[in-house]
Amino acid sequence: MRGAATALLGMVLLVSGTATTLQAQAKPGAATLKNPVTPTPDAIAKGKQAFNKACRHCHGPEGKGDGPLAQKDPSPADLTDDRWDHGSSDGEIYTIIANGLGGDSKMKGAKSALSSTEMWQIVMFLRTIGPR
Ligand code: HEC
Structure with a gap:
């Protein structure tokens, strides 16, 4: 399956035509998506709540990738x-949360479980626990 995932990634890179970076792009255009939610303390608190509901069991209570259901190879990021293998902009992180990483990745999209506002709030919460 690794081969298939790599081939798919190659196609995505080819289609997006942005060979300017060696990082895998979440999706063409994702980097320029703008966060529509204002980062108020309330929005960040809601992001934390949503993270605890949808992400903590894998990524861990502090986002370190050590949740109780964390799998190995690859383990949750x-x-x-400050390492973002799939893009570090708000829009790219949002797109990963919404759609997952595709292929056989354990990182699945959450858009059927969370509203888009909640997913943007999670991005803001992540900014408070990681590098800005
Ligand atoms: C079933 C376990 C699981 C759940 C639930 C999960 N993730 Fe992940 N996540 C992973 C794994 C495993 C990876 C690494 C995947 C890979 O490299 O293929 C990952 C990767 C990521 C990445 C990419 C990091 C990078 O370095 O580019 C982001 C961002 C992320 N997850 C955010 C989230 C958020 C936010 C949630 C909650 C909405 C969430 N994940 C829920 C398992 C999970």
């Missing part, structure tokens, strides 16, 4: 370090 540490969301508090």
Whole structure:
């Protein structure tokens, strides 16, 4: 399955035509998506709630990738370090939360479980636990 995922990734990179970065793009256009939610303390608190509901069991209570259901190879990403393998902009992170990473990745999209406002609030919460 690794081969298939790599081939798919190659196609995505080819189609998006942005060979400017070696990072895998979440989706063409994702980087320019703008966060429509104002980062108030209330919005960040709601983001934390949604994170606890939908992400904590894998990514861990502090986002370090050590939740009780964390799988191995690959394990859930540490969301508090400055390494973003799939894009670090708000829009790219939002797109990963909404659609997942595709292929056989354990990182599945959450858009059927969360509203888009909740997913943007999670992005804002992640900014408070990781690098800005
Ligand atoms: C079933 C376990 C699981 C759940 C639930 C889950 N994730 Fe993930 N997540 C993963 C795994 C595993 C990876 C690494 C995937 C890979 O590299 O293929 C990942 C990767 C990511 C990445 C990419 C990080 C990077 O370095 O680019 C982001 C962002 C992310 N998850 C955010 C979230 C958020 C936010 C939620 C809650 C809405 C969530 N995840 C729910 C397992 C999970």
